Amino acid sequence: MTHMLIDTDVHVPIPSFEALRPYLPGHVTDYCAFTGYLGPDDAWYPRGAASLTRADWTDNGGVEDLRRELLDPFDITVAILNCAYPADGVMNPDFSAAFARAANDWLAEEWLSRDPRLRGSLIVPNDVDFAVAEIEHRAGDERFVQVIVPVRTQMPIGRRTYHPLWRAAAEHGLPVALCFGGSAPGPPTGTGFPSLYLEEYVGMAEVCQTQLMSIISGGVLDLYPSTRIVCVECGWAWLPPVTWRMDKEWKGMRREIPWVDRLPSDYVRQHVRLTLQPIDAPTTDDFVKTIAQMGSDDMVLFSTDYPHARFRAGEPPMPADVPEALATKIRATNAIALYGASRLGVRELTATLEQEAS
């Protein structure tokens, strides 16, 4: 059988302000030099926390490291690069836009141009008008396969404020990835600021759930029916309970949101996808049971979450005993259905696979 493995969550951190400087406009770098400003510094993955990065992987590497540590040994066909650069954390909207654009230029130049297996996620600034402008600016570059928004936005992302962003993404056929993190200045939980990173980390799953509620009740999927959402690195074991909760609320509350004209779980199965790692389910039985509770095996997309320590050296990125039909969908089929074989550059491989399957 032809091998295909699509890694939908690979991180390539911008190593420093200096790396970005060549891509920033002169008036920005001048002002940064004058003020000693080094760009947004919110660390969704606290620097120096050794446990977050796998000991045998490079946190701040380049294409060579990525090839050696991930692409080659795991035989990855395509890898989608999610650069968790906190451009949303710059409050000045012009600067936020400048940093987002520079980060995308950096990603295209330093990564996408250097290995044909790489695809990118399009970083957008916190201001919605500028975010739309960035999508328009970059839409011609097919190597960018989705828009990426940190899940902790300043306001719930289904709000009308964000509708132009959803529209632009839908018009250009780009899924919107809600990725772990976000530099919104409010508390990262609905009950205030926690003491520990661990709480913030675990709580990102709750933020992701409330965002799905906002997207559905806010009518995003009714207004822009081609919208696709990818929950990146927020886990997925929580999905069944939140869809049941939404279904039940909808039955009682549809008068409040009449444009939501079918069960929220239907919208979720049609529009929402989630990346594999971190796998919270402790056993393969729990893994498989959770997928059964989702009611769809189209939803989980293979990811390693490189270079984060989600599985240990020598272990497979997905448990080896996941049933083969499900594993095949997770490894590639689901991602191809979402992003399209041509955008991922796997048309021939996909055709071969389909032939083999039939």
Place this chain on the structure above:
Amino acid sequence: MSVITPGREAPSARRKEQLAIVDCDVHTFPPTMGALDAYMPQRWRGYASTLARGYSGSTLGKYPRVAWIGSRHDARPADGSLPGSDLGMIREQLLDMWNIEYAVMTPVYAMQTNFDYAAVVARAFNDWQLEFLDAEPRLRGSITISYEDGPAAAAEIRRAAADKRFVQVLAAARTLEPLGRRKYWPIYEACVEHGLPIAFHYGGQGNPTTGAGWPYYYFEDHGGMSMSLATQATSFVFEGVLDRFPTLKVVLVEGGFAWIKPLFWRMDKAYDTIRGDVQLQRKPSEYFRDHFWLTTQPMEEPTNAKQFPEIIADIGADKLMFASDYPHWDFDAPDMAFPARIDDAVKRRIMGDNARALYGLGVA
């Protein structure tokens, strides 16, 4: 003012063969908020309708609540007093109709900006509950506290706990800070001292209700309660409350329950990955077994109802306690709430045995 009449001699059960039920979430309330004034010192009377502020305004004013102020239409007393304030209706629509052996009152109090006033209101709620407790032996009370003010809350727990009909301490789920933070620890110390579980119930005030700001709709506000309770459970575990108070018992009320299993999976995985933040005595899921209980309402309804028994089995049949949420719009009727048939022994535990054991109620 509604009339409180003594309990009936023989409850007229709706069905012949019915379990004796413990209902762990019944919203009794004074006929009006102003009625609490009678239980307050002169200085604070009338304050609720004049200068009192909430942290983020009234939540009733933010979202229309589906049904009349969030209640069943038939639970609205004819004289215009608040739903849940008429003991006659409570008997007729809940206690007698469903063969309720015990009903735990949960008068949630959440507008707590002024600590002096909050302490007075909390105390008034407790003194007012005594009248219901005296009038109806099937009721049990929850000690209402000014939870944002740890020492004052602890003092009220110590005062009210003398009456053993109070079976738990009650706070809201949405607090100003995550409940594991140390400002709240005096509350837990007092709970442990008196062997009282601490219950966190739907509601609260202060922060935007999500980690990404204020939502638009009641759909999100109401549906998001599970997520608020999840962040609180996370805080309890990681901030070391349960290491410091190893006998503390926590009840999560009115947020459903299916989410708790994946939450503790996630905590275990995170704790295994992210080292150096905190050193706990046990792995997170081990605290769940000994410290957490959840009430069932709003009952989980999986898309495929056949998965319902496995959800209960995964959590543990001894961790769930039935709740109706009377008189609210999303009331769970004991004979209708379960979306699938479950084992009789499991059902008996959920409908009463677990609550009897946790709260030390007489065995039926």
